[in-house]
Structure formats: C-alpha cells, structure tokens
Amino acid sequence: MYVFDYDDGLQRRRNRRLLISIVFEAARETLQLLARAAYGVICQWTSFILFIVVQVTPFWAIIYLYYTLWPNIFDEVHWLILAIPVLIVTYITRSLFTLALGLFHSFAVRRWGRAYARRIPRWMISEQLQDTTRDLKLSFSNSATFYRGVLWLFRQPQRWRESRNQPPENVCMVCHNLDPDRHCRYTPENGNIQYRDLLSTYRDCAICATLHAAVCRFYPPADTSNAFFYQWKRYQPGDDIILVWNKHKKMITIELKNIVAVWPRMTFYCLGKGLDLPLISSPRAAVDDTRSESTMHRVLSWITECTTDHENCSRNQPHPLPDRVLDLGNSPNSPIKLVETRNELGYYACLSHRWGSKQPLRTLSGNKDAFMAGIHMAALPKTFQEAVTVCRQLSLRYFWVDSLCIVQDSVDEWERQLPKMANIYENAFLTIAATKANGHEEGLHPNGESRTVYLERIPAHEIGHGVSEDVYVRLEYQDKGGIRHWDIQSPDQQHEEEWPLLTRAWVFQERLLSPRMLHFAKRELVWECRTGVFCDCGREHDDKADDLEFRRLVSSKSIKTTNATPLQLRALWYAIVERYSRLMGNLTVESDAFPALAGLASRISGLLEDEYVAGLWRSNMVEGLLWARKNETPDNRPVRPKSWRAPSWSWASITDEISYKHNTTSGWFRPELHEIYAAVEDVECVPTGSQRTGPISSAALTLSGWVSHASVRARHTERRNWYTDELTVQVDCDLVWQHDGHESSLRPDHPEDVVDGETVLCLRLARIDKRDWYLVLVRDTQSPGSFRRWGLYEGADVTWEWTSMESWRRRAEQRYHEEKRV
Template sequence: MDPCATCRDLEPLPGFSGGFITGGTGQDLKDSGSTCQLCSILWEGLEVFCLNSPATVQWMALRQAEDSFRLQYKRSSAERAWMGLHFYTKYSQDRFSDVFKPTNDLEPDTACIKYLSQMKGWIKTCDEKHQVCKSRQNNYLPTRVLDVSRDPDRIFLYEPAKADKGPYTALSHCWGGVVPIITTENTLDKFKAGISIEAFPKTFRDAILVTRELECRYIWIDSLCIVQDSKDDWRHEASRMADVYGNSYVTISATASENSSGGLFRRHDPLDLKHTVQRPAENGVCATVHVRPALEHAPYFASSPYGLESSTPGPLLERSWCFQEYLLAPRVLSFTEWEILWLCLSKRSCNCGEYNEDMRDIVAASDLKARFDTQLRDSSPKDLRRLWQDVVEAYLLKGLTYDTDRLPALAGIAHLFSQRSLGRYVNGLWEPTLVADLFWGLDSSFAQNYDIVAKRTLHQAMPSWSWASVSGSFRYAPSTYVFEGIKIISISWEPMISNPLAQVSTKTITIRGVLVQALAWGGADYEKNPSNHYRRVQIHNEKDHSWLVDVTSELYCDPDNPADVYIFSGTKGPGLVLRNVKGSSSTYQRIGFIEGYPPKRDERGSETIQMI
C-alpha cells in the first residue's frame, strides 16, 4: 500500500534530513484524517492545543530513528518561532509505539514526589557511578554559608571555621530588582543569631527545601553570604565565584523565576499537560496516543534563551552572572517551567524522559558546558582559545543590571583560563593574541533572526577596542584570517589595580598598521530600523564598500552628508572602522568592523596610533 500523501506514514526520510518527514497545513491533516488514522491523530492533537484557527497553521513532522516524534507548527509564514507538540505512547507494546515512542507524562506540580525522587536518584547515581564527578567533590566551604540543619524554622548565617567541612549547595537566581532580605554590615550579627524561614522569599525557601532533601547542611545564596553594602567584601567574594560555584555539591538554578519571589516549582492545569487520543484497533481494543507540549532541552543545556518558545519563561538564561555560575558549577539542578533538568560532568537527565541515564551521553562537540568542563582540564592552547571565544560570544548575549559588571561577571571563568597559560588578561582579551583578539565583529544574521539590538556600555572607563564595551550578537574573527603588518607597540597598564580580571586594566593601546581616511554613510532610517548594522564606506578614487557598525546609533547619515572615519588594518585581513577623538591627531575609538577593504594596502605606509 502506498504511504499517505499527507503524513507519509510518518516514516523518516532516508539519509540526512534533520529528522524532517513532511509538512503542510492544518487543513491538510483534517481532510486526510478521514482516510488516514495517523493524520487524524495529528489533527486531533493540533486542534486541542492550537486554539486559534488550527486549520490555517503550517506544520512539519520531525522524527529521527532514536528520538521522539514531534509536530512543529506556527500560525503564519511571517512568524519565526515554531511551537511544538510531542506525541507519545506509554508502553512498548502499544500499537503506535514504533512511531510515537513511549515516554513519561508531565506532572501538574513540579514539586511532586515523583520529580523529587527522580532528582535524588540522579544525584545518588552520580555520587556512586560517575568517576569524573566524584573526583571533583571536596570539603571546601565559602567564607559564609547558611546553615539549614539546626532548626526547621530558623536559618543561621554562618562563617565556617577551618575544621568545618562541606558539602553545600549554591543558588543561582535572578535578583529581578530588590531582594527582600540581604546581609549588610548592620544585619550581619543579627543573621548569625538566626533568621525565621518565613522571612525568606519563595525562591530561597524552595532552595532550602531542596538542600534539605539532598541532606546538605549548608546553602550559599549571594544576597545573604556577601555583605552587600561593603565594597571590600563584595570585591573579595566576587573574585571567588570560581571557588564558590566550582566546589558546590550541587548548584540550584531558579531558571524559570524572574525574581526571588518566583520560586523553583510550578503548578499547571492538567488539561494543559496532556490530551489522550484513542482510536479503535482491529482487535476491538482502543489504541491510545498521548499529546503534550513539546519540551525544548537544548536551550537549557546551552544556557541560552534562544530556541525556547516565547510562552516558556527562562529569565535566568538571559543573565550574565548566572551564565558564569552555570559554567562554573560541576553539577546543576535546573528548575524550569515544566520539569527539573540535571546536568553533571557525565550525563544530562530530565523528568520527561527524553534525556536519561541509560540512553545518551553528553554531545561534547556542540555542548558548551561539556566542552568547558573537559577542555579546561586537558586541552591545547588552540582549543582553549577557541573555547574562550565561544564563551565570550555566548556571554555577550546576556544582560546586566550594571554595565560596570561586564568584566566582574566573567572574572571567575577568566581566572580558570588565566591558570592555563593564555597570558596576561587585557580587558577580556589576552596579550599574546591581542592583535587577532581586536578583530571581533557583529554576527549580523543571528542578530537579525532574533531582533537583537547591540548596545555600547555606559561604563566610561571601558575602551572601545574591547568586546566588553558592547553587548549583543558578536563573534571573533575566524581563525583562518591572516593578520600581517599590525604590531602592538605598547599597552598602557593602569596603576593600582587590585583585580585585573574584574577591573579595567588598561584604557589605551598603541598600535601600528595601515590607516586610511574614508567617508561613511548609511542607516538613515535608523529610527525605523535600529537593527540594520550595514553601512557603506568609500576612500578617495575607490569604489564604496559595505561594513558593519558595532552599534547602530553611533553612525547613521545619508550619502549626501557622510561622516569622516578611518580604516585601520594590516596589509592583509579585516579592518577596524575608527573615529578620530576630537582634539587629538592620533587617538581613535572603534565604531565597526570591515572585511576586504581598502584595496592596495600593501602599497600604503604604516602609522602608529592610540586606540581607546
């Protein structure tokens, strides 16, 4: 019998297809459902979960041999984001189990006994079976912790003695404005005497519950374990994030909560979690298929909000400090909107069953955290440099409450890299590779796809040549680029810097290369289209050329009123678009990146300039 023309009997295509089977409109499924049982199942699931004109939606069926089946859909071709439905059976002997793989139901309460039992099982298995994870466990304790074991109703801020030993958990959370309870110089002694558990916001109380469930005595929470109105204490403790999160027994991530009141756990209407489709079988017994929202796991494992459905909150994934905490932690429990996820140095697991102890290992080639955990222990300088670049590119997509935190929020990670002989740290770059490191630029396709608007820091001390002066979708220049004819003459190091990994260590570099004056224009429609970074530039007697401005608000004009700019480059490779600092003949600020221009650079002389 020929396969159904609409669903193709949901058979995966041969060869590499990314799991794609077929696609169409909701109306196609509805019409075909009268003669095809599979189409009728897909249509019923779509009709239940897509409440707005399901017949008009576009859909595509995805299934790889070892993976679960999902139906992706969106309401119009203009929409970028797809929503997903997961079709599954419960048992391997079910009629449709070869197409709709057996998996777990979602529970309406993520604090249910089943999920908490799974959580403890993941950790027990890791403690007993994962040798690489066991090798990272130790008795370290931070400067201060919260003791959750003395009294069920009171929590004690505690400064451990040398003889005290861990383990402890660490909380990663969004502040989301004002946190209702913080340690200050005035409350420090009071909190040591005990704090009523009712005084803690919900996220903190839930984290204390999890800590007790794991039979840990201590938990570390930043707002309480750092004296918030002491600059000295804040600097000292901020510099120790690699120790705090890197030595935690488990890091508890409040992934779905936008502030300290959101809590770790979620409750859902059971009708939003599952719909059951039944179809008669030849033996008279009904065949059963279940439908639920498809859960995305890759964005959580990558600590990235990109790829999550807009209806699924993941505010923690957008924060810079939390990204560092995630990478530093050897083991993470991530509390999401629908389930709990587990990550360690050996495995990934989830309550829904798509990831579990038996079925898959870490995919190290594409998993940034897995690479971070493994390559920092043993990797070549080239691989370490690529890893650092990937970390920075992911980090620049994250938000900060204070622009001055751009370096401090990555200082714990920078500390680990600095121990691997990458050289002296230069505001997020590394001195031995400083020439190549200067040539970061906008990732325009990613920025446009997700409507990411780049911004320049308000931190006045941060020089424009460092990636730390911007936020948005940026990337390093490919390693295949050749940089000839550029030389760093000197770096003006700032005196009296106590922590060069967290502070601006230099504002000016003196550099020698080819410098060409030019006229630039473009972006005249900036106010209507602020995400368009493409501009034009032209030097005397040459054709004009395209380039990318770092921040669109920094240059927008029409061709009749162009701006004076300078292109700095070597005799080969990409260039930087600069602006002369008023009142100076040889000092410039960076405003953009250009490739393949200007021509005939090897015929031009070199100049020495200062970049700030």
C-alpha cells in the same frame, strides 16, 4: 635670461608612448591574473584526481574483492566490520602517497634547485593536495556513515527482490511495526501513516490500536485556542491526518495535509517495566506538580545516574565549602544559620536566581552577626524558601546564595569573592535554578495555569493484543502555551517569557561552571549536566548538541589537561566572549560587564599564564582586536554604555552581540588566522581594585603598523519592523580609500556616531584566509594625540592593489621616466 625651447611634436610622441605603456601594463598584468587563476584551477583538479586515484580507488577495489569472494557478505556481516578495513587501507594508501610526494619534492629541490621551485611550487604537490583532501575527506564517523550507505546499496536490491511480492509474516501492512526499512519498501509516503488506514487495522495490530486510541483521546479537540487544534476540529476521520514516526526520539508527529502550522507531537510512556512496543519511551512518569514526592524521586534518580554512570560528569566527592554558607541543619525544622566554613569539606547547593525589581534579603555589615545567630524561614523570599525545602529533600545540608553569603555593602568582600566565583559554582554538588522566575518572590515551582499538560491514559484492555499495562500518551504543542524543549532553541537564546533567568548575564558563567543544574522551568523540570539534558516528561535529547559540547570544554576536567594548548585556550575564550556578549545588554549595573565573567577569566588566565587586559590577553592583543558587531544591519539605536566601562578597543565597550572573524570553538567553519601585521608597542590597564579580572578605571593601547587614510560615506534609511511596528533608522556605511577612491562596505561599532564624510585612519591588523582586516580609527577629541576605535573593516591588501587603474598608471609613469633617464 632663460630661453625655453618647447617642441609640441615631441610632447605628443611622449604622451602616445605613455598611453601605450599604460595599455601594455594593463594587458600584461591582466594576462598574468588569468594565467594564475587558470594555473590554480589546474592544480586543484590535479589534486582532486590524485585524491580519487589514491583514496577512492582502493575503497572500490576492496568492495569488489568482498563481493567476489563472498557474495552474501553484505547480508551476513555488520557494515561497520566491513568498513574498518576499508578505512585503514585508504588512510594507509594516502599516507604512503603523501610520503612519496614529500620524498620526490626533496629530491627535486636538490636536483633542479630553484628552477624546479619556480615551475612546480611546493604548494601544488603538498599543501594543495592536503587542503583538498582535508576538505573532501570525511571524519571517521562521517566516513563510516558514507560506507554504510554504499554497503546498503549492495544489500538492498537483493532484499527488495526477495520481499517484492510477499511481505514478511507478522508485519502490519499499515504501520509496518514502525520499522523504517519496511516503510521504505512498502509505502510511498516514506514512513508516514494515514489515520484513515488505522480504522481498518487497529483491531488486528497492537501498535495501530495504540495509535488509534491516542488520536481518539485528543480528536475532536475540545481546546481550539491554538491554530492547529482550530484547524484539526474541521477535519473528518477520513481526511488527510498523517502520523509521522520519529524512531530516534520515539515520538509521533501529527500533521494535517495542506495546512501550515506547528505540528503537535505525541510521546508514549508506561509506568511499569515497559512494554515490548517500539513507540514506548523510557518508563518515567509525567507528573503535573513539581512539589510532589514522585518529582523528587525523579531528581534523585537523575543525581544517581549522573554521579555513577556519566563519564563526562564529576563523581560524588566532597569539595571545599565557600567562605560562608547557609547551614540548614539535619532536620526540616532546624534553624537556618549563616556560618563561616574555614575551608571545610562538604556537599553544598547553589542558587541561581534573578533579583528582580526589588532587592532580596541581603547580608550587610550591620546584620551579618544577626544572620549568623539564625534566620527565620518566614523572613526568606519565596524562591529562597522553596530552594531550602528542595535542599532538605535531597539531604543537602549547606546552601550558598550570593545575596546572603557575600556581604553586599563591602567592596573589599566583593573583590575577594569575584575570583572565587568559578570555584564556588564548579565545586557545588548541585545548582538549583529558578529559571521561570523574574524575581525572588515568584518561587521555584510553576503555578497551575501555566503548567498545561495534555496527558491521557489508555487502559490496557482497550489496546488488547496481549498488552498488560496501561499506556500514557502526552501531547506536546510547540506554541506560546506549550512546552519549549531545549533541543528546539539554543539555551543561550531562550525566550524571555519562558526562561527569564537565562537572559541574565551573571547566570552565563554559573551555567557553564556548574557540574549539574536543576531548572525549575515554567512548565516542567529540566536536568542539565555535562552529559545531556533531560526533561521530566521523559523526552530524549541530543547529547551532542553544541551547547553541551561547549560546557564540556569549559569544565575543569577538560580544560585542565596538558593537551590544551594556548591556541586552543584563546579560541575557547573568544567563544566564551561571543556567547556572553548576547547577554551583556541585560546587565542591571553596566559596570558589571567584567565582574560577571571574572570567574572564567581568572581560570583561563591561570592556565594561559597570561595577563588579562580589559577582556583581552596581553600576549595576543592583536588577535583579540578582531571582533565586530554581529548585527548585519545595524540601526542607530545606542549600543554604548551610559558610563565608561572599557576602552573602545575592548568588546566590553558596546552592549550588542559581537563575533570574532577567525576560527573559534563556536565557529568551526570560520576561516583561519594566517598572519598578523600590526605590532603592540605598549599596553596599560588600571583596575579599580586589586583584581585584574574585575572592573577597570582606564586603559590604553599603542600599536604600530601600516596605515591608510579613508573617508566614510553613510546612508540613513528608515525601516519599520513588521512584527513590532517599531520604526528604526538603518545605517549603511561605505569606506572610500583616499589613495584610489575604491569603496567597500564596513560595519561601525557605534552606528549612532556615524558622520557622513568623516575622515578615518585604517590600520592593517591581520590576514584571515585571503582577506586583510583593518582597524578603523578616528581621533579622540578628549585625548589629543590619541585615537579611538571606530569599527573593523574587511578588504583586500591595498598596499599592493596591482589590478587598479591607478596602480597601472603609476607604474607605467615610473617605467616611462626610468626609460627617459636612461
């Protein structure tokens, strides 16, 4: 018989000791947290002060030395010449200081050892300073701009005092000769010109006369179909009609005070050698018919300029022809034949087009021999006919069209041609794009009613003041009926009504790989190459836009260099996937998700010397898993393909836009990937054919790492779209950790499959910046013992969540029982 001796007082004392231990543990770790945060702030401010002392002080010292030795130096010497010594001295000073810190750290470690490392860790002296200075220090170009502004501060007071009472001679008091510096000195509107002021000066100034005549051409407006013209017709000449001058784009924007609208813009051209007026753009004619002879002259001038003057574009050299091409002959009446080239060299053009609802003329196993004998021009669809005419006008004998140069009903043919797509488009001399056409029967050229251009001529005698040539003014209105230029919207997000071709997923790699592309848009011609974008209206576009930089990175001239590291190539691939995912939902055949990108995948696979596995790379599978749906508020509309095309862990398993969570070439401000936790044990991928970049039949991935159980808490909310009046169901999900009950929001891959209360498994993948990322998994009911991806979750490192009440209680109990055993 066992006798139990129970002491109630002893038990209460033990409970009090346990409670005191929990309170003590919480207080101690809270103080540690505050101390670490304060210490981090002190280190950051220390690094900032060191940065000011080391890098900014020499700058001001040199400026002061400039001003002391040569008081008028800021008026007599160009600002860039003055900035270069400043840049050199500041960078040398910073380098010497960083070197001194490194030597001090090495000496301190040897002299004081671990005691020094504990009291002044290395990151305070070197890494923290480097991070702070990297964030604060501008690049050379931005630094030069900053120094220009500082030098301008020294120069402007003196210039302002000199011109305060009397403006310079031969300067108009209204337009100030469109000089921004003079605008800043004389007008309170910072460069804006009131139309009512032109009424008193257009007889004395050529620029004012040109602006006045241009406004009179369009005011009062006869067309009131858009919002601006409707409001403008109600204005009187004395009302607040404001002309805003843009020096860099050489255009005038017309604004109406107190009216919110999309402002029209005026650009000015001269067909001769040009006038000595700052508002005259490049002497290019703006024509209305893309079939005209002058249009072809403009295209030829673009080609000549691209092949001779553009540093980023390929030169005029022959390349191997595709396996089959259309031979157009040497004359306009020559027969068109399908020929096999056998690796011959030459110049050829490609056609980028949409097939549309009806399939175009195609080469099949049964009609290939007949096409090699000859194809009648009348048998070709309208788009093909007009593209053949353009090739002949540009003296291009060979022409490649996918539907005619690839045997469409041969699976073996497609498997051979898919890896060659990259070379076909990159080696083409020119790619002709039917950008405005929804199908092959619409043709290249815009119809008359869609090409509305407000173009007026101002005779030279009407302007006067020595102007000897007529001036053409073009009014552009950014509305549904106006011209949408490519510097206004990203080329990967074009309006479907304006540029339907660019919504096609297959065209994505065609645009990236083509050295030069001629777009027949809805309202004008657009030339696109790796140097810039040019419209037939003469508009100047930004040659440093993100899309152009991206195309230069993909080009073989840039990518096939010894400086391209595997890390840079993988980042480039992730950026490609992000942009391509915007278009995957438009695939007519859903299984084409991998084939439509096979050309780029084959190229990067060869450069990386890595195996392509369902859109990822075998040597870096875990990093490739760090993708998620970009849609911030997912609804319950299905994003899963109707038939299986990729495993759940591949970005191709959904039809929505995705984004990678770490830094890529298309996301310069994303955090860096610091550490990878999970490990790849095995990966299997079975392609349907012989090409690993093509479609696949099955794939499996085996990972190992730390896992934790959690449950899903879902909320379904109905929302109505204000624009389309469409009713959707928004799905908001929270992840509830089972070990401590902590809740965090997450984004599922397939909102339509979310079940409230479902148990999931979270596998810790990697650390990005200061956050851990987890792969959320659920059991695959169709394959016992396997899991499928459910989503991606961003959270703290729950394996050491030392600030939670649960962890305080657990460690206090552990310490209490250890003391009891002692």
